[in-house]
Amino acid sequence: MKPRNAVYRAGGLLLPGLPTLLAALTTFVLFMLFLVVQGKPAWQACQLVVQGAFGSAFAWENTLQRAAPLMLAALCVALPARAGLIIIGGEGALVLGGLAAAVTPLWLPGLPVVPLLLCMALSAMVVGGFWIGLNGWMRQKRGLNETIGSLLLSYVAIAIFNQLVEGPLRDPASLNKPSTIPLDDSVMIGPISDAFQVHWGLVVGVIACLLAQVLVRNSVTGFSLQVVGGNVRTARMIGLPVDRLVILTCVLGGACAGLAGMFEVAAVQGSANAAIIAGYGASGILVAFAARQNPLAIIVCAILLGGIEASGSLLQRRLGLPNATTLILEGILFTSLLAWEALTPRIVAWRLRLNERAEQTQGALQHG
Amino acid sequence: MADLDLATFFLALLAGAIRVGTPFIFVSLGECLTEKSGRINLGLEGILVSGAMAGYAVAYLSGSAWTGVLAAGGTGLLLGLLHGAICSLPRVNDIAVGIALMVLGTGLAFFLGKNFIQPQAPSLVAIGLGDWSDDERVRSALSINVLFFIGVALAFALHWGLRSTRWGLMLRLVGDHAESARALGYRPVLVRIAATAAGGFLAGIGGAYLSLYYPGSWNEGLSSGQGIMAVALVIFARWQPMRCLWAALLFGAAGAIGPALQSVGISTGYYLFAAAPYALTLAVMFITCRPNQTLSGAPGELSLTR
Numbered sequence: 267m268k269p270r271n272a273v274y275r276a277g278g279l280l281l282p283g284l285p286t287l288l289a290a291l292t293t294f295v296l297f298m299l300f301l302v303v304q305g306k307p308a309w310q311a312c313q314l315v316v317q318g319a320f321g322s323a324f325a326w327e328n329t330l331q332r333a334a335p336l337m338l339a340a341l342c343v344a345l346p347a348r349a350g351l352i353i354i355g356g357e358g359a360l361v362l363g364g365l366a367a368a369v370t371p372l373w374l375p376g377l378p379v380v381p382l383l384l385c386m387a388l389s390a391m392v393v394g395g396f397w398i399g400l401n402g403w404m405r406q407k408r409g410l411n412e413t414i415g416s417l418l419l420s421y422v423a424i425a426i427f428n429q430l431v432e433g434p435l436r437d438p439a440s441l442n443k444p445s446t447i448p449l450d451d452s453v454m455i456g457p458i459s460d461a462f463q464v465h466w467g468l469v470v471g472v473i474a475c476l477l478a479q480v481l482v483r484n485s486v487t488g489f490s491l492q493v494v495g496g497n498v499r500t501a502r503m504i505g506l507p508v509d510r511l512v513i514l515t516c517v518l519g520g521a522c523a524g525l526a527g528m529f530e531v532a533a534v535q536g537s538a539n540a541a542i543i544a545g546y547g548a549s550g551i552l553v554a555f556a557a558r559q560n561p562l563a564i565i566v567c568a569i570l571l572g573g574i575e576a577s578g579s580l581l582q583r584r585l586g587l588p589n590a591t592t593l594i595l596e597g598i599l600f601t602s603l604l605a606w607e608a609l610t611p612r613i614v615a616w617r618l619r620l621n622e623r624a625e626q627t628q629g630a631l632q633h634g
Numbered sequence: 635m636a637d638l639d640l641a642t643f644f645l646a647l648l649a650g651a652i653r654v655g656t657p658f659i660f661v662s663l664g665e666c667l668t669e670k671s672g673r674i675n676l677g678l679e680g681i682l683v684s685g686a687m688a689g690y691a692v693a694y695l696s697g698s699a700w701t702g703v704l705a706a707g708g709t710g711l712l713l714g715l716l717h718g719a720i721c722s723l724p725r726v727n728d729i730a731v732g733i734a735l736m737v738l739g740t741g742l743a744f745f746l747g748k749n750f751i752q753p754q755a756p757s758l759v760a761i762g763l764g765d766w767s768d769d770e771r772v773r774s775a776l777s778i779n780v781l782f783f784i785g786v787a788l789a790f791a792l793h794w795g796l797r798s799t800r801w802g803l804m805l806r807l808v809g810d811h812a813e814s815a816r817a818l819g820y821r822p823v824l825v826r827i828a829a830t831a832a833g834g835f836l837a838g839i840g841g842a843y844l845s846l847y848y849p850g851s852w853n854e855g856l857s858s859g860q861g862i863m864a865v866a867l868v869i870f871a872r873w874q875p876m877r878c879l880w881a882a883l884l885f886g887a888a889g890a891i892g893p894a895l896q897s898v899g900i901s902t903g904y905y906l907f908a909a910a911p912y913a914l915t916l917a918v919m920f921i922t923c924r925p926n927q928t929l930s931g932a933p934g935e936l937s938l939t940r
Contacts, residue, residue, distance in 0.1 A: 352729055354676075409925040413729060418866055418916045421859070425909030432905060548733055555730040590744030597680075597738025601720065604731050608723035 274624035278617050285606035285613070292602040297595055311585055315595065318580030319573025325580075330464045331534075333572030335360075337471035338526035339550025340557065340564045341478055342398060342519040346412070347559040348482050349515045350495035351405065355416030356523040357547025358423030359397040361538075363390035363524025364531040365427055368446045368538035369435060371453060379452055386453075387528055394524020395517040397423060402516030406509040412516075424543055431538055445539035455533040467529035471568070474522055478561035481518075491515060523550070552600045558607075571596065639898045642771065646898075649775035650890020651883045652782055653848050657682070657840040658882035659785035661864035662871065663792055664836030666878050668714075669868055670796065671829035672809040672822070672935030675717050676732025678837045679861025680739020681710045685841025687747035690852035694755035699846050702755065703781075706842030707835045713739055714834020718827035728937060736861075750852050758847040779847050781839070785879070788836075792875035805829060809933035837861065858908075866915040872931035885911040 294312065301308035319329050342356035367386040371377075374385055401419060404410040437447040457463040482488040494501040494511050501508050530542045553571055557563035578592040661678055668675045675681075685706035693702025717735050721728040764776025796802035805825060808815045812822040840860065845852045867885055871877035892907035923929060 352727075354729065354733070404920060407925070408920055408923045410919050410923045414865065414869060415916065415919065417862065418912045418919075421862070421912040422909045422916070425905050425912075428905035428908075429903065433902075548737065551730065551733050552737065555727065588745050588748045590741045590748075593737055593741025594745055595741075597734055597741050600734035601716075601731065601738060604726055604734060605720045605723060607725055610725055 271624055271627045274620045274627070278620040278624070281613050281617050281620070285609045286603070288609070289599070289602040289606045292606070293595070293599045296598050296602070300594065300598075306587060307585060311581060311587065311591070314580050314584055315574065315577040315592075318577030325573075325576060327463045328576040329569060329573040330468050331572070332575050333568040334465070334467035334471045335526040335530055335546050336549055336553050336568035336571055337475055337564055338467075338522045338529075339546045340553035340568060341474055341550075341561065342394075342523035342547075343551050343554035344557065344559040344561060344564060345478060345482075345519040345522070346398070346402070346512075346515045347554065348488070348491040348495050349512045350498070351402070351512065351516065352413045353398060353401060353416045353516065353519060354413055354551050355398065355401065355418075355420030355423075355547065356519070356550050357543065357545070358416075358420030359394035359520040359523035360527040360530070360546055361427045361543055362397055362423050362527070363394035364527030364542045365430060365435070365446070365538045366390050366393040366524070367528035368449065368531045371449060372447060382453060383455070383532070386532060387525060390524040390528035391521035392524070394527065395521035398520025398523065399513055399517040402513040406512055420547065427538070427543070428540070431540070435538075437537070440537075440539070443539055443541075445535075445537040448537040449532060453532065454536060455529065465529065465533035467526075467533055470525065470529070472565055474525070475561045475565050478518075478522075482561065487511070487514075523547075549596075552596070556600060556603050574599070643894055643898050645771050645775045646894035647887055647890055650894055651887035652778055653886070654889045655883045655886020656779060656782045656785055656848075657843045657860050658864065658867060658885050659782070659789065659879055660836045660840035660843065661860055662867040662878040662882050663785070663788055663875055664710075664833035664840070665864045665868045666833075666871070666873060666875055667792065667805075667836070668830045668833035669873060669936055670809045670933055671805055671826045672812065672933050673718070673721055673728050673826050673830060674732065674865070674936060675714070675735075675830055675833060676729055676862070676865060677713065677717055677735025677739060678732075678833070678864055679857065679859065680736040680743075681713045681834050681837040682739075682841040682844070682861040683857050684713060684739045684743040685710045685838030686845035686856050687743035687750065687841075687852055688838070689842030690755050690845040691747065691750045693757075693846055694750060694753050697756060699756045699758045702846055703758070703839055703842045706838040706845075708838070710834035710836070710838020710841070711831050712834070714831040714837070715827065717834070718830030721830070722823045722827060744854055747852055747854075751854075754851070755846065757850050758843070760847070779843070781843050781847065785882075789875045789879035796875065806933070809935050812935050837864070863911060866912055869929070870911075870915040870918055872929070873933060874931065888914070 298308040298312065301311055318325055320326060339356045339360060342359060343353055346353045367390040370386040370389045371382060374382060377385065397419065398416065401412045401416045404415055405412040431446060432444045435446050436444050455465050457465055458469065482491065490506050490511055493506060494508050498508060526546060527542060531538050535541055549571060553564055553567045557567040574592050574595050578589050581587040581591050582589060661682060665675065665678055688709040689702040689706030692705035693699045713735060717731055720726055720731050758779055758781065760777040760779045762773060762777045764773040767773055796806060804820055808820060808822045808825040815822050844856050849856065863885060867881050868878060871881040888910040889908065891910065892904040896904065
């Protein structure tokens, strides 16, 4: 009787992972199928994806480098989601944050490096936080839907960014690729160590996810947020400051996205230019939804997505597959992750039944 | 001299409104149809790009631009079907699926379209309404593609269809109150899948216009966010096909203001004009929204407005 009991218990614990497993399997099959139909070496491609993402120290560096902004961009979706908002305009906060960080040294010349970097981070966070906070404010004050509002504001932000970078903030020396005046080499954020060539954005991203986890799981604010996200009427009835909480999550989320922009500028590009409008916003949304808005899961999902993106160049070099191969893989992966989510209600039911069985066998043991 | 410049400016604006606005007409009518059924499809951008690629590839391979247009519609139909089917599963968020579809559609188009960047496919022909004029600018401004007229006819047809046919009423009922539709014996899930697929078909045609007429070739930077703009446009038009038509032309004109100003030598604010449609929609939403009331005209089942 006892081993069966253990099986029931283990089954109950493993079941929540089932949709993710099935999604991974579906993705694998569909991706292989797609490549086979194209007459491409499918199995080899799958091997190269894994190799290009996690196969060597260099691959890991590449993967983690790409994962850093994704974590921060995903938090811009996941934090407001705790209060029941779907924000899809993180890209706007990211580019404006990056721009703010890029121009801060111009306004604060002569500041030592560390305080200057802190000021850059602060200005990026303030601008990003303001931009997404605006969405929260418009929603609470005017009832303007935050999903569409953030999407629209994001495009307005990109237009402002382009206008400023091509116009008043343009470095006259940047001829082909309009950019702001490049950061001084001393201000550039370097790798964590010589042996580990990933910039500090990764550390900040992971810390931000951990802090977010503490905020949403272990704090009073997080609990209040869950009430707001669950049922606004209840939240109002028990006297929670709903408006303030909603706007707070938006500001925090936007600050994360702004920070992502700052790292793109200060650790990768060296100046604000069109290269930072690279679709991190959309990738962040996918990461957040794949992680079911859980900050710890965001770390894992961001690394996974970063890995897929990192493997693109290997696929291109070895098999001559176009860059878009990784986009297809991402698209299939996220579509199937979302589709298998449909199993959740069933899984809850199955878990209940398994628990019942486990208790029954336990009871039988005790009585017998 | 000033008169001439003003004429140039308005001609450029008119031509731009029609030329840039035509894909907006198709994409927004498609999105309008989908949203009327109570779902939002943010993946139209992906559908538009794959439609553009499929249309161009098929037109090149078959030698006929119109076959290409149909292929583009078919591609959009399939992707719309995918979106509709997945969103019909329980607990699946249509906004997230839309974004996944955007990535997937763009990826497929870029992957499969790699070989079609170089060759020249036959393009759609335009009707020269301005041939009476000696002025080169007038002639080029009034050379209008057939798809524009099809789009206009479609807007009228949808306006009539949604108001006065059994199908239209059923679609609106499903979008406004799925419970009642179910009580009357309709199946909301099927209606929504069909509406999303039809919306995808139209968005695909909008893509074919981009690759086969204006700008008229396939490359990876072809779309400048027309698919996303359609979502804004439908809200701006308050979910009414006729208003979608006017809004599409207005957005087309707004997109043409920057280049039109450039044609008369003013180039400040070029990028800001590109965002004018988004800012305009936002302003309209901000003015008309009230905390305790959804946008008037919005389908009741739409996740955006509930």
